[in-house]
Amino acid sequence: xxxxxxxxxxxxxxxxxxxxxxxxxxxxxxxxxxxxxxxxxxxxxxxxxxxxxxxxxxxxxxxxxxxxxxxxxxxxxxxxxxxxxxxxxxxxxxxxxxxxxxxxxxxxxxxxxxxxxxxxxxxxxxxxxxxxxxxxxxxxxxxxxxxxxxxxxxxxxxxxxxxxxxxxxxxxxxxxxxxxxxxxxxxxxxxxxxxxxxxxxxxxxxxxxxxxxxxxxxxxxxxxxxxxxxxxxxxxxxxxxxxxxxxxxxxxxxxxxxxxxxxxxxxxxxxxxxxx
Numbered sequence: 349x350x351x352x353x354x355x356x357x358x359x360x361x362x363x364x365x366x367x368x369x370x371x372x373x374x375x376x377x378x379x380x381x382x383x384x385x386x387x388x389x390x391x392x393x394x395x396x397x398x399x400x401x402x403x404x405x406x407x408x409x410x411x412x413x414x415x416x417x418x419x420x421x422x423x424x425x426x427x428x429x430x431x432x433x434x435x436x437x438x439x440x441x442x443x444x445x446x447x448x449x450x451x452x453x454x455x456x457x458x459x460x461x462x463x464x465x466x467x468x469x470x471x472x473x474x475x476x477x478x479x480x481x482x483x484x485x486x487x488x489x490x491x492x493x494x495x496x497x498x499x500x501x502x503x504x505x506x507x508x509x510x511x512x513x514x515x516x517x518x519x520x521x522x523x524x525x526x527x528x529x530x531x532x533x534x535x536x537x538x539x540x541x542x543x544x545x546x547x548x549x550x551x552x553x554x555x556x557x558x559x560x561x562x563x564x565x566x567x568x569x570x571x572x573x574x575x576x577x578x579x580x581x582x583x584x585x586x587x588x589x590x591x592x593x594x595x596x597x598x599x600x601x602x603x604x605x606x607x608x609x610x611x612x613x614x615x616x617x618x619x620x621x622x623x624x
Contacts, residue, residue, distance in 0.1 A: 379428040381405055384432055388440040399442075411482060418480020421500055423577075424566045429602070438482040439606035443474055444528070446620045463622045465515050466531060467491055468538025468617055470582055472605050475525025478578075480566045485579040486518065489546040494518040497578045500564055509564035512550050519624060521543045530609055530618035537590060537616075544589030548573075549581055568601045579605045586612070598603070 384400050388394035394404065415431050418424030424434075435441060469488040472540065478499020486496035489512065496518070497509045508568050519527065532538050543554070552559055565575030583603045587596040595616045603611055609618050 364581070380432070381408060384419065384435060384440065385435075388442070393440045393442050393445075407441055408435075410477075411435060411438070414482055415480060416513050418566060421479040421506075423500060423506060423564060423575075424480035424568075428568060429566075434480075437602050437607065438604045441482055441527070442606065443483075444472065444606050444609060446528075463529075465491060465529070466535065466538060467542030468532065468535075468540075469621075470530040470608070471496075471518070471527060472530065472569050472608060473522045473525055473527040475522040475527065478564075480603060481577060481579075483605040484522065485582050485608055486556075487541045487542065487545050487582045487585055488515070489550065493546075495550055495581070497544055497562065497564055497576060497581055499578065506564040506575070508561040510549055510560065510562040510576075512556075512558070523624070527624035528620055529622040529624075531621045532595075532616050532618050533614070534616070537595070541589035545581075545585035548588070549585065566602065570599060570601065570603065579603050579608045582608060583611060590616075 354564075379403070379492075382401060385404050388404075389396050412431065415424070415434055419426050429437075442495040447530060465488050467488055467490055471488070471494060473484050476498075478484070479501065481499060484496070484499070486494050489495040492515050494515055495510070495512050495531065498511065499509070500506050513521070547554055548560070549562065550558055550560055557576050562573065563575040564577060566577055567575050567580075571587070575583070580603055583596060583599075590596070591614075594613055597613055599611055599612050612618060
């Protein structure tokens with residue numbers, strides 16, 4: 349009996365060490381990190397030869413803080429999205445893998461000095477994480493402008509979060525990590541989506557004067573204008589801006605940056621065209 353109790357206590361202690369040591373973690377019933385790690389391996393997101401469980405647990409200290417910040421800043425509702433499910437939706441915190449797609453043109457990756465942004469290009473980066481979201485996503489709403497929602501940091505307002513920057517301004521803000529640029533094959537369609545994004549998420553008149561104001565929030569209501577967040581804005585731009593074409597997979601819930609390109613239907617799936 350004593351041996352059984354000792355084993356039981358040791359098991360409880362070991363499991364406790366795996367849980368994040370935060371107030372929100374105590375409420376998280378599905379954050380069995382080892383089980384999540386094994387699931388990520390099964391789904392092909394994590395290669396255990398490249399990322400050990402110990403290394404992944406270390407990464408989760410950062411992921412848990414991002415989640416907790418989202419809860420504390422009231423942009424993420426823990427009653428509808430627990431940590432474990434949130435982590436899965438964020439691609440287990442791992443950068444997107446760029447797979448070959450024989451139905452999508454493969455673009456030649458050019459040097460930074462010769463790469464030209466096109467309207468409709470999608471930007472995904474790991475160089476920042478706002479409250480409640482891993483990484484960041486944006487869309488080029490012109491040949492020299494990028495539209496995004498930068499999210500909130502602790503103590504900042506969630507109001508009026510959408511913005512437009514020049515390409516150089518945007519790149520300079522996210523130059524401390526990788527930036528991947530994705531592009532669909534249909535240039536005319538991408539330009540159509542870019543115009544839609546510009547007129548519906550920044551300026552209804554298509555000018556430099558902003559007259560559309562979108563609040564920031566990680567809402568499961570994917571097809572609403574506001575509140576919104578970076579990757580939801582890009583998804584909605586392609587969903588609505590592509591008209592009758594079946595570009596995006598119909599989805600409910602959340603769409604986060606590292607998983608964004610997987611929500612395109614196969615014939616329209618973007619290819620990576622450049623990495624900064």
